Amino acid sequence: xxxxxxxxxxxxxxxxxxxxxxxxxxxxxxxxxxxxxxxxxxxxxxxxxxxxxxxxxxxxxxxxxxxxxxxxxxxxxxxxxxxxxxxxxxxxxxxxxxxxxxxxxxxxxxxxxxxxxxxxxxxxxxxxxxxxxxxxxxxxxxxxxxxxxxxxxxxxxxx
Amino acid sequence: xxxxxxxxxxxxxxxxxxxxxxxxxxxxxxxxxxxxxxxxxxxxxxxxxxxxxxxxxxxxxxxxxxxxxxxxxxxxxxxxxxxxxxxxxxxxxxxxxxxxxxxxxxxxxxxxxxxxxxxxxxxxxxxxxxxxxxxxxxxxxxxxxxxxxxxxxxxxxxxxxxxxxxxxxxxxxxxxxxxxxxxxxxxxxxxxxxxxxxxxxxxxxxxxxxxxxxxxxxxxxxxxxxxxxxxxxxxxxxxxxxxxxxxxxxxxxxxxxxxxxxxxxxxxxxxxxxxxxxxxxxxxxxxxxxxxxxxxxxxxxxxxxxxxxxxxxxxxxxxxxxxxxxxxxxxxxxxxxxxxxxxxxxxxxxxxxxxxxxxxxxxxxxxxxxxxxxxxxxxxxxxxxxxxxxxxxxxxxxxxxxxxxxxxxxxxxxxxxxxxxxxxxxxxxxxxxxxxxxxxxxxxxxxxxxxxxxxxxxxxxxxxxxxxxxxxxxxxxxxxxxxxxxxxxxxxxxxxxxxxxxxxxxxxxxxxxxxxxxxxxxxxxxxxxxxxxxxxxxxxxxxxxxxxxxxxxxxxxxxxxxxxxxxxxxxxxxxxxxxxxxxxxxxxxxxxxxxxxxxxxxxxxxxxxxxxxxxxxxxxxxxxxxxxxxxxxxxxxxxxxxxxxxxxxxxxxxxxxxxxxxxxxxxxxxxxxxxxxxxxxxxxxxxxxxxxxxxxxxxxxxxxxxxxxxxxxxxxxxxxxxxxxxxxxxxxxxxxxxx
Numbered sequence: 099x100x101x102x103x104x105x106x107x108x109x110x111x112x113x114x115x116x117x118x119x120x121x122x123x124x125x126x127x128x129x130x131x132x133x134x135x136x137x138x139x140x141x142x143x144x145x146x147x148x149x150x151x152x153x154x155x156x157x158x159x160x161x162x163x164x165x166x167x168x169x170x171x172x173x174x175x176x177x178x179x180x181x182x183x184x185x186x187x188x189x190x191x192x193x194x195x196x197x198x199x200x201x202x203x204x205x206x207x208x209x210x211x212x213x214x215x216x217x218x219x220x221x222x223x224x225x226x227x228x229x230x231x232x233x234x235x236x237x238x239x240x241x242x243x244x245x246x247x248x249x250x251x252x253x254x255x256x257x
Numbered sequence: 258x259x260x261x262x263x264x265x266x267x268x269x270x271x272x273x274x275x276x277x278x279x280x281x282x283x284x285x286x287x288x289x290x291x292x293x294x295x296x297x298x299x300x301x302x303x304x305x306x307x308x309x310x311x312x313x314x315x316x317x318x319x320x321x322x323x324x325x326x327x328x329x330x331x332x333x334x335x336x337x338x339x340x341x342x343x344x345x346x347x348x349x350x351x352x353x354x355x356x357x358x359x360x361x362x363x364x365x366x367x368x369x370x371x372x373x374x375x376x377x378x379x380x381x382x383x384x385x386x387x388x389x390x391x392x393x394x395x396x397x398x399x400x401x402x403x404x405x406x407x408x409x410x411x412x413x414x415x416x417x418x419x420x421x422x423x424x425x426x427x428x429x430x431x432x433x434x435x436x437x438x439x440x441x442x443x444x445x446x447x448x449x450x451x452x453x454x455x456x457x458x459x460x461x462x463x464x465x466x467x468x469x470x471x472x473x474x475x476x477x478x479x480x481x482x483x484x485x486x487x488x489x490x491x492x493x494x495x496x497x498x499x500x501x502x503x504x505x506x507x508x509x510x511x512x513x514x515x516x517x518x519x520x521x522x523x524x525x526x527x528x529x530x531x532x533x534x535x536x537x538x539x540x541x542x543x544x545x546x547x548x549x550x551x552x553x554x555x556x557x558x559x560x561x562x563x564x565x566x567x568x569x570x571x572x573x574x575x576x577x578x579x580x581x582x583x584x585x586x587x588x589x590x591x592x593x594x595x596x597x598x599x600x601x602x603x604x605x606x607x608x609x610x611x612x613x614x615x616x617x618x619x620x621x622x623x624x625x626x627x628x629x630x631x632x633x634x635x636x637x638x639x640x641x642x643x644x645x646x647x648x649x650x651x652x653x654x655x656x657x658x659x660x661x662x663x664x665x666x667x668x669x670x671x672x673x674x675x676x677x678x679x680x681x682x683x684x685x686x687x688x689x690x691x692x693x694x695x696x697x698x699x700x701x702x703x704x705x706x707x708x709x710x711x712x713x714x715x716x717x718x719x720x721x722x723x724x725x726x727x728x729x730x731x732x733x734x735x736x737x738x739x740x741x742x743x744x745x746x747x748x749x750x751x752x753x754x755x756x757x758x759x760x761x762x763x764x765x766x767x768x769x770x771x772x773x774x775x776x777x778x779x780x781x782x783x784x785x786x787x788x789x790x791x792x793x794x795x796x797x798x799x800x801x802x803x804x805x806x807x808x809x810x811x812x813x814x815x816x817x818x819x820x821x822x823x824x825x826x827x828x829x830x831x832x833x834x835x836x837x838x839x840x841x842x843x844x845x846x847x848x849x850x851x852x853x854x855x856x857x858x859x860x861x862x863x864x865x866x867x868x869x870x871x872x873x874x875x876x877x878x879x880x881x882x883x884x885x886x887x888x889x890x891x892x893x894x895x896x897x898x899x900x901x902x903x904x905x906x907x908x909x910x911x912x913x914x915x916x917x918x919x920x921x922x923x924x925x926x927x928x929x930x931x932x933x934x935x936x937x938x939x940x941x942x943x944x945x946x947x948x949x950x951x952x953x954x955x956x957x958x959x960x961x962x963x964x965x966x967x968x969x970x971x972x973x974x975x976x977x978x979x980x981x982x983x984x985x986x987x988x989x990x991x992x993x994x995x996x
Contacts, residue, residue, distance in 0.1 A: 134289040135282015137502070139452040140534040144921035147452055175282035188280040192272045195886035198725035198894060200279030201286055201453040201502025223930075230930040233921060235450050235503050236725060237890055238897030239929040 106167040108133070109177025117164035124148045126164035127174060135175040135204050139233065146232030149205035149212075150174050156212035158231075175204035178211060186256070187211055187249045196245035198236035206232050210246050218257070219250055266736035267949055270886040271743050273729035275500070284500045287456030287472030288531045295458070296325055296361040298513070298520055298530035299368040301375050302540060303350035303357055306384035306606040306914025307399070310348060310357070310377060317374040318360050323367035325524035327375070329358040333515060335488035339575035343609050344486060344515055350379070351399060351574030352608050353915045354539030356512070361520040361528045384606040384914040388548050388569045391415035391603045399574060399604035417576035418602040420584055422656045430563025430595025434554025438632045439565075441550040442624040443980040444963070446571065446908035448543040449613045450898075450926045453502020454534060455541060459517035460527035467494045467518045472501045474508045474722055475761025480753050486515040494518070497752040498722045505898070506612025507542050509761045538919035542611020543908060545570035545578045549624035551587070559638050559646045563595040564588050568621050570602060573609040578602045579617030582697075585657040586618035586960070587625050589695045590666055590852060591647045596656055606914050612763060615696045615956035619899060619963050623981065626692040626964030630971065640691045640968075641679075641854070645670045655697075655850075665878025665942035666693070666852035672940055673854040678874045683858055687871060688973025691856035694877075694960030698953035699764030700845030704757025705774035707735065707782050709837035713824025715741060717748040717778075720759030721771040725894075725955065726887035730768045731775045733883050734949065738779035740806030741823055748775075757842050765953025768883060769944075770845035776948050777841030782823075789833040790821045847946020851954055853877035855896065855961035859969040866989030868904060868970060873962075874936045880944040880952030888954050893935040895958020901927040902959075903966035905984050 101116035108131070117126045124141070127133040127150070136159055139147035143161040150159045151173035152166075159174075178185045187210050190196070197203040206229065213220060213228045220228065225246045226239070234242060278284035315327035330345040337347070346355050358375045362368035385391045385399050398413055405416045431437055457471035467489070473479050476496040484491045501508060513530040521528045532541070550567040566587045570578035580600030588596055600621075633640040648670060649655070651663045673679055673691070683689045705719040717735050721727060728748035736743040750756075759771055787801040790808030794801070800814045807820035830836055858871040875892040882888040905925040909917045918924045943950025963981060970988070971977045978991045 128289075129291070132291070133282075134285070137286065137453070138288065138531075139454070139502075140921050142534065142920055142922065145452055145534075179281055184277070184280065188277075191280050192276045195270065195273075195726065195884075195890055197276070197279055198887070198890055199451070199453070199501060199503045200275070200284055201451075201500075203279050204282045207280060222934075226929040226932075230928040233452055233926060233928065235452055235505070235898065235926065236894045238893035238895075238935050239927075239932050240893045240935045241886070241890060243929065243934070 102165050104165055104168045106169065107171045109173060119165060121164045122160050123162040123164050123167055124159040127159060133174050133176055137201055137204060139201065146209060147202050147205045149208040149232065151208060151212055154215065156209055175208055178207055186252045190245040190249040190252065194241050194245040194248060196237060196241040202232060202234045206234065206242060210249060214250055214253060218254060264737060266733045266743050267881065267883050268885060269733070270884060271729065273726050274732055274748050275723065275728055286453055286502050287499045289499065290458045290470045292458060292460060292527040295527040295529050296363060296524055297365040297368045298359055298361040298517055298528045299372055300356045300516065301358040301372045303346065303353060303355040305350055305379055305381050306353045307382040308350050308379040309382060310346060310350060311380055312378040313358055314376040315358055317376065318371040321367070321371045321374055323363040324360055324371045325363065325526060326361040326520035327358065327371065328516065328519055332519060333486055335486045340482060341486045343575060344512060352606050354536070354608065355574070356540065359516045359520065361524055385415060386605060386910060386914050388571060388603050391605050399606060403604060415604040416601050417572060417604055418580065420580050420600045422584055422596065422598040424656065425595030427563055427565060427595050427597040431554045433562040435557045436632065436635055437552065437554040438628050438635065439550070439552035440628055440979055441548065442627060444547045444620045444623065446543045446546040446607065447902050447906045448538060448924065449505035449507035451503030451505060451507055454532040454537045455512055456531040457513045457517050458527055458529040459514065459521045461518060461521040465493055469494060469496045469514050469518060470499055471496065471514055472499050472508060474501065474504045474724060474763055476722065476753055477720065477758050478509065478761050479511055479514055482511045483514045483518060487518060495752060495754050498750060501722050501724055504724055505614045506616055506763060509612050509763050510542060512541060534921065535919045538924060539916055540608055542609060544613035544616065545572065545610050545620065547620040549621050551624040551628040553628050553632055555632055555636070559636055559643045561591055561593050561647045564593045565596065566598045566621060566625060568600040570600065570617065571605045571607060571610065572602050573605060573607045575609045576602055576604065578610055579612070583617030583621040585697060586695050587621035588656045590649055590693045592649055592653050598656060614895065614898065614959045618696060618960045619902065622694065622960050623963040623967065627967050627977065630690065630968040631977070641670050641674050644693055662849065662945055663942055664850055664852060665940050668940045668942050669852055669854045669876045669878055672876050672938055673856065676874060676876070676938065678872065678936060679856065684871060687858050687860045688969045688971070689856060689858050690965045690968025690972055691854065692961040692964035692968060694853035694855060694957050695850060696765060696956040696960060697850045698769065698848035699766045700770045700848040701760040701766055702844045703759045703771040703774040704842040705771060705778040706756060707778040707839040709782060709823060709827045711827055713745065713822065713827045715739065715746040717746060717775055718751045718756045719771050719775060720751055720756040721767040722762045723750055724762050725891065726884060727767045729887065730772060730883040734772050734776050735779050738776050739782065739823065740803065765955040766848065769848055769947055769951045769953050772951055773845050773947060774841045774843055777843065778839040781839035781841060782837055785837055785839065786823065786826050789826050789830065792833050793821065794818050847944065849880055849944030849946060849952040851878050851952045851957040853957045853961050855965045857965045857969050859966065859973060861970055861973050861988060863992055866985035866992065868983055868988065870900060870933055872933055875958060876938045876940060877954065877957055878940045878942050878952060879954045880947065881941050881950035882939045883949065883951060885939060888939055889937045891954045892937045892958045896935045896962050897927050897932055899959040899962025900966055903963045903981050903983060905982050907982050
């Protein structure tokens, strides 16, 4: 089968790529575009390590086809920081020691951004349910939840 | 040991050196490396839990489109030991998912397709799937040549090894007791559940030199094990550790590396191999399923008179269940005059077990801590008071032989008793359970180098893969020792050729042992700096001191000189003998045991059998917390892993030995919405064998949660469910049975 031509926007850049029709967006990002910040933990949509934003919607990129990215705006972990520096969420994850091994961290940060874009002032229960699609095996989630709370506070203060 | 006076860096909570790379996606993990011309390797796995391999033929696969190499067990020319047979089966496959052959092709899809062309002729054999089956008379043998403890005068057996600890007179001890409590507990197989699947890339040059990139807890072990399996010299293999996405013991062994190296040799191209999540579940080391019997006798005042434990641990397909640590841990927290502990290493047709955080301790201590909880109820004693009455302390002989130096169990128990969470009443209709945890910790070999750049910046180079923030700990200990700010130190994990040998990151040894090497390498730098300053000032070395990162004349030395900072000395190093390079290598002795006390409040829903964890408090002796946030992180992460094990996690097998839940949807690890905040309190009883008092902290946290959870559910329900996990179906069935 011949490859499909896809035009999309990734982290603000116009990107064109060719991919197999059955190739997941995750595989395209990692293998074709060298955006390896998005991680594969399961490839079945159960762990959230591959979380990206597609038109501001939080998705597991392993469950989305590369061809479905056509015409969409994709945000990956590589697009969270700006030339001015780290995003507040990234800074708070660091300050709160909200990562140990760090393999789940890109997915958590993308998921956190999706939450705070939608709900700038979530309570603990909302945070925990929103992040329930992202597995972390190291931290027990305590410091992650606190980093999200601190991010929300800081973003509210800045706003 | 250095006294804790005036610690400046240690005990602070700076951002870790590798932090920014990990929050921006720049950090390179096992699967993140791609090389030009790279092939993709895939593994063919056994569809049987137990079968004889009559023939393997890879020729059709080798002829397929894009395939550049195809190998089976016969192609691994090194040692023919259990490790090699686990990496590629030889005469028999011993579990469903056991690797049988491998191919490398230009695309992953071609490699996957070629697997179907490999012809394997199997003769299926009945699988042995439980301890009961394995130890029954006339049981099918997993290995016809396995004799218990190697004793060939006895018939072959599925019990690969038996280990015993004995003290006093066990029968007299129970006879002396006013009350005896006993029960038995089964815990099914659980997986470490690291989020990053195993991955490696290997390339072999025309001169035979191989380079391997992989996610591992110990790249020096990857080097020696890969060399052994391939019959290669260690010197021909360089291993570069990537960042590691969790291990918990599961990445202390190798699976893919020899296959990738071999297929790179055959094809002349780099070969990348990554496991799927399903492969990780089916074919990499989970921990043992266990069957533990525990019995304890006490006087009316709670004094223990005797205790007994019988442990049977599934090893999987090859010997090596963690019965040693299971036996060492089960009664380690207590003074018991008469004891008998027996551990059995039992072969079954399941994946070979691998270390999982405090390997063996959670299961045996779950059984004993449940029995002690029942004893406290019968004696109507507070569970902390009963444990305090019998708690081991300095001078107590551990059941496994040594006499404890200063340990922090009593301090943890007293801290628990004084903790506001313990004083808080149990919520209406809920239950509370408490348990003690323990891990002995290990030392072993480490090396470190400290290099000072010409501007005084410090590079710490060591060889212990950083699995949870250890580079921050290394940098803090270097900052403290050298007297320079943390921000001026960069800590790195080097590859097998850029740094000295370090044993695996495991046993909670890294901050203790590699940390000690870093401290000694810094002391080497200080000695050199004093010598350089003496030379500059025309003084004797003995007349120079090192204070707050500067060389100064000792008090009373008459010298009109300005202090020389590390940067000053580094800048002038060319005039005083050359670059500053500090080194240390050691085999660390005196790893201090770490004890913990955990308690939890739970609410069981009698309609659904679901258990909600309402609150959890972990108290643990860290000796000294170098970076307290990462110590808390270990305590919190271990607590939640232990709770997951107690609540839901288990391998579910069908009658043929096929795991039915090899994914995160059905093998249910805790998610954020399952858990409350995990409250922590770090107790510090310094370890006299470490310059700053460090004890390993990584493993103890997973030990107590299993029994704490069991005891809490028991507290609410009014009866005990002996086995784990306390998943909704099991709890519901138990409630129905009581009605």
